Amino acid sequence: MYCYFDGQFMPISEVSISPMDHGFLYGVGFFETFRTYEGYIIDKELHEERMNRALKDVRISLDYSFDEVERWCRRLNEEEGGRDGYFRWNVYAGEEGIGMAADRYDHPHHLLLRKPLQRTERGTSKRGFILEHRRNTPESSMRHKSFNFLNNVKARQEVTSLATEEGILLNADGFVTEGVTSNIFWVKDCVVYTPSRETGLLEGTLRHRLLQLARQHYEVEVGCYEPSDLLNADEVWVTNAVQELVPLHEIDHVSFLGKEGPVYSDLHEQYTEYVKERVSEQC
Template sequence: MATLVNVDGDIVPPAQARVSVFDRGFLYGDSVYEVIRTYRGQPFELDAHLARLAHSAERIGLAPPWDAPRTAREIGRTLAAARAAGGDPAPAPDAAPWNVGEWYVRVVMTRGAGEIGLDPALAVNPAAVVIVQPLPAPPASAYVEGVKAVVVGVRHAPAAVVDPSAKTGAHLNHVLAVREARARGAHEALLLDERGFVTEGSSSNVFVVAGGRVRTPPLAAGILEGVTRGVVLRLARAEGIPMDEVPLRPPELEAADEVFITSTMREIVPVTRLGERAVGAGRPGPVTARLHRAFRRLAGGPPSAMLG
């Protein structure tokens, strides 16, 4: 298996990849990015990811060095080179069957390097990077048994401070949230806003199920418009599952029959423990399992291993 990096069109092994230490993505997080995964070797929901990348760049006034068609071509070139260099990725221990042989793709666009200073006008030569590596997905046990999530003390950045619709490289609050979650033995950190409402996970969107009805915070809560979140909303409508986008507080998660999180890498993962409390029956629930089966049908490949 091979990990390769595409820097401004040049595909090299990671040890040979170079970006200037004066690049603003490194110095200030002045960059935008997307994370994409493959199914059967092909990028999933690529158009949606590239549209969000362009939106993120527009929101922070960054002129991407590549347009969407060029970015799609460079992703394809890098994936093909990784396959040629090392074949399909070797399966991780306890890998879920639909993650075996798949790839992780990270696309980063920075404002570029230049004289040190906060003024964006100092930047020259915007940089484009594509990283391809074997998919670092959760083990099958995460889907069969569920995971633990905790509400952390780190608060979600207010929308008035950071535009939540832009996926940028400025992630320190989420890094600190994950640090706290790991110290408490949890798979995911859930962040509250300044009013105490649930917003999102450190790298996921959160959903609750109560009485057969699915609820998730609205975009107006100041959250990123997750690509997988959008897929789940469409699937719920197609499956006839009632779905509401409404504000949520921690007690509603604690009282829920089911809780699950969604992300590109993880698809739909059941949360069976919230802090030290069991969620519902303490195992993946039927609505979560139904949505994951529908997701697996859409993505193709082996069916869901989730119970319920």
């Protein structure tokens, strides 16, 4: 398995990061996950903006662009026969020794990992359930995609298989927040609903894009919602940049339309066309 690390392509076994790196000692680091489509990252500018917000917030200096990241992805795809892949782009704060850094991190490490992309038939639905574990409060004014991922790890431990199930997190106030690694949407009487940033969710790049697409054709409401609002829905689906839109056919034994949902089907088709257009623009 090859990766990209600090300017070089190498086997993952040759990567060396100091145990004194604050990414290890204090969880000071951030990551982005995405897939490629014919070698291109869809909405790479949104991934770049989210990463840069996080780096700026904790004063990590890193000179890069997602155009470069995209080129590195294509190179790693070439190592695997040119097939598209699933990627995780990591930025570690750097070595500062024991004790928290007082000012800024000027020598971070960056690591791009690739794994095979799991092919799932579009419209394959999952069973959902509300988790016992609650979403914690963000460490900053906005939740970053940081190495401090214990909250999601605890949530994942309640889910037998993410291939067939989706756990749904509530926050400390009992409001619907997000999935284990996804954002959540639902429809009631042709109105599209999704939790707001104020619930403490991580704002996904596909969530951002889907809200734009949905607002062109549907009434959209973003806010704080009780589990009863979700369970009273007609359609429910979850989203992330790798799996796209995944319909849920059931939550806590309450049934939904799943892949037959007309709004889900329409928005998934719109997103598919959007991806095709973005790839065509790049080719």
